[in-house]
Amino acid sequence: MDHRGTKLLTFAALTLAVTAASAAPKENRGLSALAWLEPRGALQALSNEPDRRLHVRSSENPAATDDPGSTKRRWQQISAGEILFHTPILLGGQAAKAGISCASCHVNGRDNAHFQFPGVSHDPGTADVTHSFFSSFRGDDHFNPVSIPDLTRPGKISHENPEELEKFIRGLIVEEFDGQEPGNAALTALAAYVRALRPCDGCSPRPLIMTTHLGRVKQALSAAVQIEASEQRLSHLLIGGARTQLSLIHERYADKKLARERTAITKLSVDLATLQDNIGVRSARYYQLHRKATDQIQALRKLLADSESRSLYNPERLEAYLEKHAIRQRPTH
């Protein structure tokens, strides 16, 4: 079947939505994840996420003796990898522009039963990974979506074989999504994260709250300062990842009475842009900016916690928002 001829008329509503957004205030562009979530599952997907379980070995060789330094280093890589996994600019082209990251399909490394990207998915939880819309390299001119795999389960790529997983991840970034070369350090971090993922069968979903996202901001900054100064690309991506998480918080604080909160969130992101500009130097100013940002996160956490119930992290408000949004998005032709 020709993929262009299939499931594409969803663009009708999308295009109308573009129009609606064009007239909307700049500050309130809606929840970005709705671009790839099926409407019926959006509330659930935006309210909860599967719990995550990570396991680390200090060496890829199970027989190797663990040493505390190696284990610490491995956790640092996993932590950085987890942020990259949530960072759209790691990918390229249309995916990055849409705000899609690895985690959009693999929530906390699992699958995503509610992922349904117009024209690229068929049933929820599927995606055509050889679609020219996303890829300049892998388009096969056929609409052949596949189920999104749970990365905590054994898959077609061995997690144990050294370098095989890194090579596979590089192919995803560069060829499947038209991204730039991520560099060895980023690939090592991503592979470390994927290798550390473990099933969590008895776990209940955990609520998706403000600190979920703000925690990742802090995690990203922490990871960025720990890595080698020479790893500029990785540092840039990590701080970019922090800014992405701030945008996710910003879009949840949509109420017009939460302007102060939005201003504080934006201010931190702009300061992080300055930090990104200073990555190559690692001068005293870089560390000064880093400390300032860390302090800002603390202050922001308190400010946001006080008004979280009025934000779209509150499931009741989120549900009302989604209902209103669905009405507004109804196509008229």
Added chain:
Amino acid sequence: MRRSLTLLATGAALSLSAIPFAVNAAGGGGGGGGFSGSPSQSAPRYDASAEYQKGRTALQAKDYKKAIKAFKRSLSVASKNANAQYLLGFSYMKLDNHKKAKKPLEKAVKLSPGLIDAHRDLAITYHKLGNTEKANSTLGKLTAKQNACGDSCAEKAQLNAAVAAVQSTMGGNEQASLQLPQSFGLVDGQTSDAVYLSAVSLINEGQYEAALLELDEAGKTFGPHPDVLTYIGFANRKMKRFDIAEEYYQRALTVAPNHLGAIEYYGELKIERGDLAGAQQHLVRLEKLCAFGCYEAEELRRWITEAQSS
């Protein structure tokens, strides 16, 4: 290259809550709002694509006055959109106001010489206004196209029908019913959605001529939409038609001044033309617009860095 466009009718219902993907994906901000507050912009400013689509809907409902109002609003922002000019003229024709139909139809054929329907209706309008010379001249252009087309070109049927309609009208027969062609999406509006996605995919495959044909079709439904205009510019740029590319980027930015994709691609065009300082200005603008970072800024920054080091 026309792909299969058989669409699944279930798609629409599934997309009701989808939000502006194309805003972030293709345009990274779509219109994005955020028009500046300069005095020249204090007058009402309309969403050119939304107004165009309102006009189409009004045409479908045979509410020609409402259609005219919407097309005028669209044109107040995007005056160079041939499709909007044509549909404005067509709406006046439906009200038998040939005097007012003339100018927008003339603009339509000037802006888009390949728009056969506009040629047809302009010839009819001239005839209705008693301007036989211009009616014959316009008919002559159509028959020239018809002859050049021969028996095999894609527009053969459309050209034959257009020539026949004009000749019939000039021969004294009132056209039975002035119908808007399907290519303007009034019958199968959703096809254009698929065409748009297809066009972007074709661009990714490097099939720029084919992409342009599909974007042209999508434009008939969506009018002066910044995403469509930006990709027309992009495809032309990839074919080294820099002047046309610039024209379309500018058109996109006229209807949506904060369109991230247009700002990025226009900046890349400036690099290709050796205007690094101009590209830098685009990057500054993107950084200002993207408080949380965006891929468009990342890409333009990379282009600038590579240009500086080469």
